[in-house]
Amino acid sequence: MNRRQRNAGPLAPQELEEAVAALADQRDRLRSEIATAEKAESAVRDGGDLDAADVSTTNVTIQELHTRTEDAAALLDRTLAALTRAEQGTFGMCTHCGAAVGRERVMALPHAELCVTCAQRPEVSPAR
Numbered sequence: 001m002n003r004r005q006r007n008a009g010p011l012a013p014q015e016l017e018e019a020v021a022a023l024a025d026q027r028d029r030l031r032s033e034i035a036t037a038e039k040a041e042s043a044v045r046d047g048g049d050l051d052a053a054d055v056s057t058t059n060v061t062i063q064e065l066h067t068r069t070e071d072a073a074a075l076l077d078r079t080l081a082a083l084t085r086a087e088q089g090t091f092g093m094c095t096h097c098g099a100a101v102g103r104e105r106v107m108a109l110p111h112a113e114l115c116v117t118c119a120q121r122p123e124v125s126p127a128r
């Protein structure tokens with residue numbers, strides 16, 4: 001098997017399994033991250049648990065927590081979408097052009113929905 005086939009061909013069942021396991025881990029981690037950040041955010045809003053000495057940074061903290069939650073939620077959406085693609089048998093294919101996303105990219109970024117070419121096009125690529 002040459003390098004091109006290894007990188008561009010369909011994923012082996014074992015590789016798909018690995019990617020799905022990585023996605024499931026990522027999903028669980030993001031869910032607990034979001035839950036923790038939301039809890040902290042509401043604790044800060046209620047003036048609850050947080051150290052009184054932290055008051056001067058409270059506004060920043062809420063903003064940061066909020067941003068972190070939104071980032072995690074966006075990544076969670078992409079992770080869930082990738083798991084759905086895995087169920088439908090389209091995992092590893094670019095959602096824009098249908099080309100193989102590429103094995104190395106899929107293993108490094110299992111939630112990636114675009115191939116490298118499409119990801120580099122600003123009109124196709126999502127904001128982050």
Ligand SMILES: [Zn+2]
Nearest residue numbers: 094097115118
């Ligand atoms: Zn593409």
